[in-house]
Amino acid sequence: MSQSNIDLPARLLLNLAPWRNAKAWHIAFSGGLDSTVLLHLLAKLAKTESLPPLSAIHVHHGLQSVADAWPDHCRSVCDALQVPLHVSRVQVQPGASLERAARDARYAAFVEVTRANEVLLTGQHRDDQAETLLFRLLRGAGVRGLSGMPRQRRLGKGYLLRPLLDATRADLEAYAAEHQLSWIEDPSNLNQHFSRNYLRHQVLPVLTARWPQAIASMARSAGHMGEAQGLLGELAQIDLSQASTPGDFDWLGLPSLELAPLEKLSDARQRNALSHWLEPLTNLPDRDHWSGWEDLRDATGDARPIWRLAEGELHRAGGRVWWLSGAWLRPPPAVGAWPDPALPRVLPDNGVLALTGQMPDGPLQIRYREGGEVMDLPGRGHRDLKRLLNESAVPLFVRGRLPLLYKGQQLLAVANLPGLDGSTADGWKLCWQPPSEDQGLS
Incomplete structure (x- = not known):
């Protein structure tokens, strides 16, 4: 028995010390070796330590018939350890990568059970970290990707923790043997069609035969990359603070940045700052697909450049770049009559409209611009709406x-535009709350 195995419970407690005041600890319990050891460790520690309430969640993907028996196995293990179990049955969406689709479905289930001030614990270990690093290296990942799996990150309203990342698979196997634990062997883990399995069974054994410390070294490199990513994040915050200036159209509620401060940065710092800003909003392109940003940045003043990304679009207007997603990418449906202007009017796919002050005489209608509109302004006569919108930028x-x-x-009236949004003489104003839902923010 290795010294590291003897220290496994103590190391686990040390890694989880900052989270002892959480409202609950949920254990992602597949029934395999890693999660079985994690569950057993925590159930034993709960008898002698004051821990948050423990529960387990088993996600049933329904991808192979043999998996139908796994919930019963997990239930018997949890019953023996007196840990409540929640079984979540998910639908895996078909796609190019079955591994990714299953992971997405699994983590959606985890988000559902992890509430505010709660944590989800997973059993990934140091060997998994080495596999992750090697897998991402072969895909050409940057610093963020090569930092591997983080020890902790946000998960919905709570947090995901990986408290066994400094333990090895051998540590977990030794603990399982010592405590005579039984676990599920997933047949798909032997399928070397999956890239991670190929690395685990074919590549890493060759590397460790030549360099016995390869896994530890790769995990250490992931730690260095994580530190470097932290520094890049701090640099991004500095650069973004220069570009996060207030604008005349902040009331739109859309994420935006001033372009001029970004243009002063080197290309690498621009990509770093924008990656940091866009990361919560959309999947990011790889290094070879940033030409869309360069086209948007370098477009002439009268152009209407758009950079289309996975979950939305980046637009350029008024010396700023704007993130649009959800309802903002769909033309709003026609509205029509406003029967009772004293009540706010919900606009399909376009927020809420309200009249304040003395109501104008009706009947009133709500429309959207089609072109050719003219507005009669006191002291200015008839004015083209297009020109008025240009004047208001x-x-x-x-x-x-x-x-x-x-x-x-x-x-x-034109909602929200000073001088065009109502009648000062008659004492009323047209106020619009733009759409805020389905913005793609996370």
Whole structure:
């Protein structure tokens, strides 16, 4: 028995010390070796230590018939350890990567059970970290990817923790043998069609035969990369603080940055700052697909550049770059009559509209711009709406969804634009709360 195996419970407690005040600890319990050891360790520690309430979650993917027996196995293990078990049955969406689709379904189930001030514990260990590093290296990952699996990260409203990352698979096997634990052997783990299994069974044994410390060295490199990524994050925050200036259209509620401070940075610092900013919003492109950013950045003033990404689009307007997703990418449906202007009006796919102050005489209608609109302004006469929008520097992507208030064929007001949004003399104003849901923010 190795010295490291003897210290496994103590090391686990040390790694989890900052999280002892969490409301609950959920254990991701597949029934395999790693999660079985983690569950057993925590159940034993709970008898002598004051720990948050423990529970286990088993995700049943339904991808292979043999897996139908796994929930019963997990239930018997949890019953013996007196740990409550939740079984979550998920649908794995078909796609190019079955591994990724299953992972996405699994983590969606984890998010569902992990509430605020709760943590989900998973059993990944140092060998898994080495596999992750090697797998990402072969895919050409950057510093963020090569930092491997983080020890902790946000998960929905709670956190995901990997408290066994400094233990080896051999440590876990020795603990399981000592305590005569039984676990599930997933047949798919032998299928070397899956890249990680190929690395585990074919590549890493060759590496460790030549360099016995290879796994420890790779895990250490992942730690160095994690530290480097932290420094890049701090640099990004410095650069983003220069670009996160207030603008005239902050009321849109859209993420935006001032372009000029970004343009002063080197290309590498631009990519670093934007990656940091975009990471919570969308999947990021690899290094070879940043030409969309360069086209947007370098476009002439009268161009309408758009950089399309996985979960939305980056637009350029008014000296700023804007993140659009969800409802902002769909033209709002027509609205029509406003029967009771005293009540706020929900606009399909376009937020909420309200009139404040003395109500104008009706009947009133809500429309969107089609072109050719004219507005009669006190002291200025008839003015083209297009020119008025240009004078107000309204971003082009907003113009087609700005609510317009009509009485018959007369354009009375344009929501939210000072001087155009109502009547000072009559004491009313048209106020628009743009769409805030389905923005793609996480």
